[in-house]
Structures are given as C-alpha cells and as structure tokens.
Amino acid sequence: MMEKGEEVKNIQVILRDYITGYPKESDMYIAINTIKLKLPPGSNAVLVKNLYLSCDPTMQFRMRSVQGPLGPVSEYYVPGYPINGFGVAEVLESGHPNFNPGDLVWGTIKWEEYSHIQNPESLFKIQHTDVSLSYYTGILGMPGITAYAALYEVNSPPKKGDQVFISAASGAVGQLIGQFAKMMGCYVVGSAGSEQKVDLLKNKLGFDDAFNYKEEPDLDAALKRYFPDGIELYFDQVGGKMLDAVLLNMKVRGCITISGMISQYNVPQPEVLSNLMHIAGKRLSIKGFTHRDHHHLYPKLMETVLPYIRQKKVVYVEDVAEGLENGPAALVGLFRGRNFGKQVVKVA
Amino acid sequence: MMEKGEEVKNIQVILRDYITGYPKESDMYIAINTIKLKLPPGSNAVLVKNLYLSCDPTMQFRMRSVQGPLGPVSEYYVPGYPINGFGVAEVLESGHPNFNPGDLVWGTIKWEEYSHIQNPESLFKIQHTDVSLSYYTGILGMPGITAYAALYEVNSPPKKGDQVFISAASGAVGQLIGQFAKMMGCYVVGSAGSEQKVDLLKNKLGFDDAFNYKEEPDLDAALKRYFPDGIELYFDQVGGKMLDAVLLNMKVRGCITISGMISQYNVPQPEVLSNLMHIAGKRLSIKGFTHRDHHHLYPKLMETVLPYIRQKKVVYVEDVAEGLENGPAALVGLFRGRNFGKQVVKVA
Numbered sequence: 001m002m003e004k005g006e007e008v009k010n011i012q013v014i015l016r017d018y019i020t021g022y023p024k025e026s027d028m029y030i031a032i033n034t035i036k037l038k039l040p041p042g043s044n045a046v047l048v049k050n051l052y053l054s055c056d057p058t059m060q061f062r063m064r065s066v067q068g069p070l071g072p073v074s075e076y077y078v079p080g081y082p083i084n085g086f087g088v089a090e091v092l093e094s095g096h097p098n099f100n101p102g103d104l105v106w107g108t109i110k111w112e113e114y115s116h117i118q119n120p121e122s123l124f125k126i127q128h129t130d131v132s133l134s135y136y137t138g139i140l141g142m143p144g145i146t147a148y149a150a151l152y153e154v155n156s157p158p159k160k161g162d163q164v165f166i167s168a169a170s171g172a173v174g175q176l177i178g179q180f181a182k183m184m185g186c187y188v189v190g191s192a193g194s195e196q197k198v199d200l201l202k203n204k205l206g207f208d209d210a211f212n213y214k215e216e217p218d219l220d221a222a223l224k225r226y227f228p229d230g231i232e233l234y235f236d237q238v239g240g241k242m243l244d245a246v247l248l249n250m251k252v253r254g255c256i257t258i259s260g261m262i263s264q265y266n267v268p269q270p271e272v273l274s275n276l277m278h279i280a281g282k283r284l285s286i287k288g289f290t291h292r293d294h295h296h297l298y299p300k301l302m303e304t305v306l307p308y309i310r311q312k313k314v315v316y317v318e319d320v321a322e323g324l325e326n327g328p329a330a331l332v333g334l335f336r337g338r339n340f341g342k343q344v345v346k347v348a
Numbered sequence: 349m350m351e352k353g354e355e356v357k358n359i360q361v362i363l364r365d366y367i368t369g370y371p372k373e374s375d376m377y378i379a380i381n382t383i384k385l386k387l388p389p390g391s392n393a394v395l396v397k398n399l400y401l402s403c404d405p406t407m408q409f410r411m412r413s414v415q416g417p418l419g420p421v422s423e424y425y426v427p428g429y430p431i432n433g434f435g436v437a438e439v440l441e442s443g444h445p446n447f448n449p450g451d452l453v454w455g456t457i458k459w460e461e462y463s464h465i466q467n468p469e470s471l472f473k474i475q476h477t478d479v480s481l482s483y484y485t486g487i488l489g490m491p492g493i494t495a496y497a498a499l500y501e502v503n504s505p506p507k508k509g510d511q512v513f514i515s516a517a518s519g520a521v522g523q524l525i526g527q528f529a530k531m532m533g534c535y536v537v538g539s540a541g542s543e544q545k546v547d548l549l550k551n552k553l554g555f556d557d558a559f560n561y562k563e564e565p566d567l568d569a570a571l572k573r574y575f576p577d578g579i580e581l582y583f584d585q586v587g588g589k590m591l592d593a594v595l596l597n598m599k600v601r602g603c604i605t606i607s608g609m610i611s612q613y614n615v616p617q618p619e620v621l622s623n624l625m626h627i628a629g630k631r632l633s634i635k636g637f638t639h640r641d642h643h644h645l646y647p648k649l650m651e652t653v654l655p656y657i658r659q660k661k662v663v664y665v666e667d668v669a670e671g672l673e674n675g676p677a678a679l680v681g682l683f684r685g686r687n688f689g690k691q692v693v694k695v696a
Contacts, residue, residue, distance in 0.1 A: 239624060239625060243624075258627050258628045259628050260625075260628050261624060261625040261627075261628065264624070264625050265625065269620065269622075270620060270621065270622045270624070270625075272617065272618055272620050273618065273621055273624070274617075274618045276587060276591075276609065276612070276618070276621070277587060277608075277609040277612050277613065277618075278636075279606050279609075279634065279636035280606045280607050280608050280609065280636040280637065280638060281636070281638065282636060283635075283636050283637050283638060283641060284634075284635070284636045285633075285634075285635050285636075286627065286632075286633075286634040286635070286636075287631075287632070287633050287634070288626075288627035288628040288629070288630060288631050288632045288633075288634075289628065289631050290628060290629065290631060293631060
C-alpha cells in the first residue's frame, strides 16, 4: 500500500482534439501524469482509485465540439484533458461526510488511475459486493436502468406471448432486455453482427432465436421468417435500415422503444427510411428515452436483479479490456461492433 | 319528383385501371348508366340519392392493386366500377328497419348519383340538419373524429400555453386541430402551401401565425423563427422533410401525433430524414393513428362541436366542386394541394 500523500504516476486517457465522424484510437492518447494521493486540507472532495470504466455509445458525442443528438444534457470533453464516463471506484480518502475510505462507488469518473472528485454527491455507494464490481457499469448500472425502463416504464410492459424483437441484442442493454422479456413469457428474437454473438444469444442468453444482420441481404425477409405474424414490441438501439424493415413488420398498434440509433450517428448521409408512413396506418407508438429520466427505478432494479444474478437466472456477458492503455481501442471497437457483450475497461 | 321504379340515368365516376404514383384525372372516367329507382321486393337494402362526396387522401391507396400503408383495413376499388368514399345521402326507399325515406345519412357511399346500399348498418343517421349537410363529410364526419382524437385521445391533450405546430394546417383536419388547440389556450402555428392558405390561417381561423412552406428554403430556420423555445406538440399529416425539420425543433419530451404523411405517398424515393436520432435524446413520443380506432368519440364530438358551429366559434372552410363530372379533378387536386379547405364534391 502506498503511503498517503505520496506523488504517484497517474495514467490517463486524454482527448487529443474534437472529433468528426467515428472516434479513432488516434483521437485519444495515453498520458502519464502524477497525482498527489492526498486531499488538500478542508477539501469536500473524495480521492478515488478507479477500478472499472464503462464504454458507452453516447461517449462519442461528448468528443465533438458541436451539440449532438443528446442535446445539451451531457458534459462535453475538453481536448487535452481525460475523458470520463460511468465507472466503479474505491474511495481512498474522503473530505465528504457521505463517504469513507474503503467505500466502493459507481458514477461518472475520469479515465485515469486516480482522481480527486470535487462533487461526490452524484456517486452511488455500492452496497452489494458479492457480485462482480464491473456489473455496476452494466447490469447494475446505467445499462441496467435503461433495460428496466425500456421494459417497464417507457411503453406498456410486454405481456406473455408478445412477439419481441431486439437489435444490438448482445450488447450492454440488449442482452438484458432479451432475458427480462423471456422471463415475462415473451417470444424473443435478437439481431447481432457476428455468428459468435448469434450463438451467444441462442445458446447462452436463452433467446428463442437470433440472426446475424450482416448476413441478411433482405432484412424484411429475415424479419418475416422469425415473425410471420408481425412484431408487437421492438427495442431499437440501431435505427437506419433495420428500423425501416421493422416498420414493415410491426403489428397494428405495436410499440417501438428507442434508446439509441448507433447505426446512424456517424454516416455521412443517414439511411433512407421508406416505411415511416406506416406509423399512421399501423397506429404505432414510438417512444424515445434515455436512462436519465428513470434513475428512480434503481432501487427496484437492484431488488429485482440482484437475486436473479445470485440465482444465475440472468447471465451478463462482459468484454473486459485490461488496463487503461487498452481503453481507447476498446471504446473505438464499440462503434465497429467489436465488443462481445458489455464493453468494460479494467483499470489496474 | 321522379316516380318510383322508373329507370333513370345514373352518372358514375369509374376507376379505369389500378394506378401507380399519383392518381390522375385520366385514371377515372365518367359513365352514364341507368338505375332502377326501386328496391327489389324483400330487399334489406336502402336506395339513396347521393348528395355530397368527400375527397380524402387515403382514397389513392384504394386505387392500387397492392396493399398500401393502410394495410388490409380499407376496401380496394375495382377497375370498371365506381369508386367510393365518405359522403352524405338521402334515403329514397328503405327495406331496412333502421331507415325511412327522407332520412339523411353519412357513411361510405359510391361516387354516383343513386345507389342501392346492401349493408346500410354502417351508415350514420344525421340528426341535426340546421348546419350544412356537407359538414358530415368534414367537421362532423371522419376529419372531425380525426382532429378530436388527435387532440384528446392519441397523446395527452395539450395544456394552456403549449407550443403547437400543425402541417397541412388549412386542410380538412388541420384547420380543426388548430382551432380546437387555440380554444385550449395553446400557441398555434400552421404551415400550408400558398399565401392564400396562410392568410386564411392567420386571418380567418385564428392561428397565432402561419407560413408557406413552399417559400421557405430552410424549414429548420422557419420553425426556429416561430418556435424559438421549441415545439411541444406537432400534428403531422405530411411527413418527409417537414417532419425532419420538426425533429430538430422539438422540445425534450415533446409529442408528435401522426395521422398521415401525404408528402411521401407518391414519391419515387422517400425523402431522407436526418434527424430521427433525436427521438431518443429528446425522449420524444410519436404516435400514429387513424380515425378507425376512435369512432366512439363521435357523440362527444357532436356534443362539443355542434354548439361551436352554431355559435360561430369554429369556422369550417370547404372547397366544393359542383357535379360528379368535376369529381375526378377535385380528388386529384387534393394530392397537389389545389384544394382550399376541405375538398367536397356536391353531386347534384
């Protein structure tokens, strides 16, 4: 254990400059700075050692100089400074009455080994440490809230027998929506971008079926194969031509729940959607949401999902990159579908 | 008055062949047939003289051989036979216990002077004849139900002070939504396709403001001019690039109510929408609907709107074509925005 107050090296992931298009590894660089492992006297901050970092699709918007589709709600990164995101950390020293050394927390943290956090009120204290701490970036963190809200709060919850389709189904959120919907008695099909992911969905996560969208020349035909009677609920995280094909295959009065459109964020020209006109004729309900409006669900999520995890009723698949040095590649891989499950970076 | 049983000439509007693209006048022709003004003995039908015919955007889909965006719910026309649609008629003879000669009815009728209606159960009897009978094709018919449902039933009803935008605002449905929303205390702006229509909206229908979308090179800029703080409710009947510009200007948690996308039905390639990704970030609620799910609102519509009409609190602007011979031109004009208000054909 290091002595308190010692200056130590602090590896950081720094944004080089504002980006356009997809983030590339070269848009970030690794810096080795130093940090004093001691809070200044009278500080209200906490000093933390960062343990796990989450790679989330929305981080790309915070790398840009212009406001993205998330609007002004998220903090933008500043070139020359570390990027940040959801993560798990251990409190080493606390000037704040809510926190003590040894506490484990999750919330927004910087991509570096150690941090002084000036406004620790936004951190959640981790109570349950009998499950993987990395889960607080996933099933027990923001993606968990997103999946739970998608099923229970944004549109009407699915009913037994409902025909449910999920795109990006093996990702951080999709794998949870699928497993929860299965527990609710739905017929659940997912799409993903590799045979390995399709195998995961079918053979490990308990989806009724799954397909590799990259191998389907005609998405409409693929959906008709799995949903000959149509789709009641579509959980969309990709948008674009998949959404367009889904619109053709929705049942009358079906619901589409949209938490993202990752396929469309970085294309020079968005894909043409030909089937939006079905929204009226089919009386569809389309609702967009972000986790931000649903944090009140967190206690309910924990109460429901912790027992599932302990009883192994839910599986959560993570893709863990080891070391901050591998953080940029892991983050960039997310936008190319290279991750296999929830992408996490283990700091140390 | 003609003697019952006499064979009389019966002018009809006939579909020549299934169409592709926009309906053209030449897709229909006028036929002069004959009809016996007497029901066969024992018939359960009614014999009617048709008075007013409604021109509705959805009629184009029924001219096609392939299922359109309305799905299988509407009846398709058959080449060589008269087209049909909503209209008002007078019962000349009835074999059905619900109807008597002299009754005025509205419902689906054929585009011809006289008809035998085999299933008269679907007709509504007209009780109130102190208002224009043509209104039963508009404010007191399907467009009235559509406007009423759009405001009160599809999404949450607007609140006082809400910022409301309406496209196709001078049409059969738009002019009603706008006037109703004004009575609910909203700030209401409409778009339409000519200066004359804009003048109508501002100076006769009481909209707070209106603009001619054909004269706006940048719809985003136009919307920002009228809604510097964003749009809470958008009533969409046009889709396409107007919807795309609206997505950029919606407030967080705004609602879009879609009853049609007339701009997109006949384009070789649908317009590219670049802003669908805002659905998630802005947490938008988008609901499609058709009047079909809301006919239970009809008594409430009559109870509310009849007094408004009598007290001249609501204006209803109609564009009345005289004579069946002018029916095809009137119907075709609807898809070119030639109508000024609700397009009706007066049969005789």
